Amino acid sequence: MHFDLAQIPAADGYKLLVSTVVPRPIALATTVDRAGNVNAAPFSFFNAVSSVPPVVVLGISPGVNGGDGYKDTERNIRDSGEFVVNLVDEALAERMNVCAVDFPSEIGELEMARLHTTPSVECRAPRIAESPVSFECRRITGLSLGSRSTLEVGRVIHIHVRDDLIDLEKLYVKTDEIGLIGRMHGRGWYARTTDLFLMERMTLAEWQAKV
Secondary structure (H helix, E strand, O other): OOOOOOOOOHHHHHHHHHOOOOOEEOEEEEEEOOOOOEEEEEEOOEEEEEEOOEEEEEEEOOOOOOOOOOOHHHHHHHHHOEEEEEEOEHHHHHHHHHHOOOOOOOOOHHHHOOOOEEOOOOOOOOEEOOOOEEEEEEEEEEEEEEOOEEEEEEEEEEEEEOHHHEEOOOOEEOHHHHOEEEEOOOOOOEEEOOOOOOOOOOOHHHHHHHO
16 A cells, blocks of 8 residues: 555554554653753654764654743753753553643653652753763754754763663663563554564674575
């Protein structure tokens, strides 16, 4: 079946996109506004896109709060030039979902979700204490995607990993023990990252030996 996205409603195109690009990692982003208020919001249009330099991106849709039509997260990133990405494990899932509620700007999502903060090293925005992994990010640029949708590009300047999830001697992250979740299709479907299989990347010589 072929769909011309120029010929169907945007909502239908959205359904086709998010039902096929799965699972998507989740960034519970924390930012600070000009008055020092902390905002927390989850984004599944998120990923790492470079290792040298280390770069992550957030795709931010239009907001419902604020007079300019931008989400608090986007406004805060533009104003402060920084953000923190907190990854979401299964234990954090329900409280992450609370942070997705469209609370008025004066209501703190973290308080409503009963989450706690801990200071970052360089970013004014704090980390979420309950998150197993957090990235402090400095904004590189923001790209307008139209209709107040934006792509924020951030350089990772600090990585925080919970002590029990890393072997410092080998600098080995125990990825299979983090228990991260991913966003799936529809309004409420998520995936666990505990059902894994191993497939090593082949060299050219190894591939030639197999064919």
